[in-house]
Amino acid sequence: MGRSYAEQLVHKQEHARGLLAAASDAGTTVWLPPVASPEAAFRNKAKMVVAGTVAEPTLGILDAAGRGVDLQGCGLYPPDLRAAFPAVARFVTRAAIEPYDVPARRGELKHVLVTQAPDGALMLRFVLRSQEAVTRIRKHLPSLLAELPALAVVSANILPEHKAVLEGDLEIPLTEQQTLTMDVDGVALHLRPRSFFQTNTVVTAALYRQAAQWVQASRPTSVWDLYCGVGGFALHLHAPHVVGVETSEEAVASAAATAGELGRAATFVAADATAWALAQPHAPDLVVVNPPRRGIGADLARWLETSGVERVVYSSCNAVSLARDLAAMPSLAVREVRLFDMFPQTTHYEVAALLERRAA
Structure with missing residues (x-):
């Protein structure tokens, strides 16, 4: 830059x-x-580290000391994708999902991964240390779906290990729909939560x-x-x-x-x-x-x-x-x-x- x-x-x-x-x-x-x-605004996928507190979560990256740096306004993402971040942050508070504290090695929510299809539909994945928060996510999910009408696919990914990777092996579907349609030049490619797609x-x-x-x-x-x-x-x-x-x-x-x-x-x-x-x-x-x-x-x-x-x-x-x-x-x-x-x-x-x- x-x-x-x-x-x-x-x-x-x-x-x-x-x-x-x-x-x-x-x-x-x-x-x-x-x-x-x-x-700018070219990325179709946001890989956001979650930090801060339940009351004030940050979505973005970590600084050198492991503290959260909020990047909800980052210009890499299209406006409609950026607009989803505040609703996700509010949901973290509402469902009482404790952000993972990397230096202390405690907490639950490590990342949120949000993908936007060309038609505006969204896929949201919560990367968690355990299944402890899954029941609360299910309970409060209707309110998030009401707040974000474009949200089509939601899942929880479980990453129990403390290591620098993005996701774990276990994916728990939280919505009936589990594929996002990525239309590229008239070819409707079906993207599942753990599948790779160019950004x-x-x-x-x-x-x-x-x-x-x-x-x-x-x-x-x-x-x-x-x-x-x-x-x-x-x-x-x-x-x-x-x-x-x-x-x-x-x-x-x-x-x-x-x-x-x-x-x-x-x-x-x-x-x-x-x-x-x-x-x-x-x-x-x-x-x-x-x-x-x-x-x-x-x-x-x-x-x-x-x-x-x-x-x-x-x-x-x-x-x-x-x-x-x-x-x-x-x-x-x-x-x-x-x-x-x-x-x-x-x-x-x-x-x-x-x-x-x-x-x-």
């Missing part, structure tokens, strides 16, 4: 070019114009369109979408058959539901992407990968290098791990690259690359 947005984009583009220089072919690798984001819907739509263009130009008969999440890439592609692979069973169920509604010839599998790919008897024409920050790793990179797959669309939120993975796949040339500024006002960005197998 403190730089003009135009300067931020130039800096990110230079950073990505430097990291990917070794894997790029001079004169043949094409850098497409970066995709800009709205400079910038506008830039995500551009990313999916770019991947679809690359895939359409390749005209593959078979596509794998590894680390497919709720099916964002897979369900925006038009190919005779697509297989999506994701470890989260919730995400796979959501992707399969969307595919059924759209009548798409897509299959979704709950499995580890690397283990699944290595176990298949035949490789597809094209592979899409959208891994976490650590990248696809040595084993999957080695498989892609030797698989005979003609094209790979690699979407990365960490150009450092992307560069490392590309170095392990020298037979795949970087043909086109595009930066997607998913996270303005930070040093982070998404970058997507089209890889094609070099002629023998």
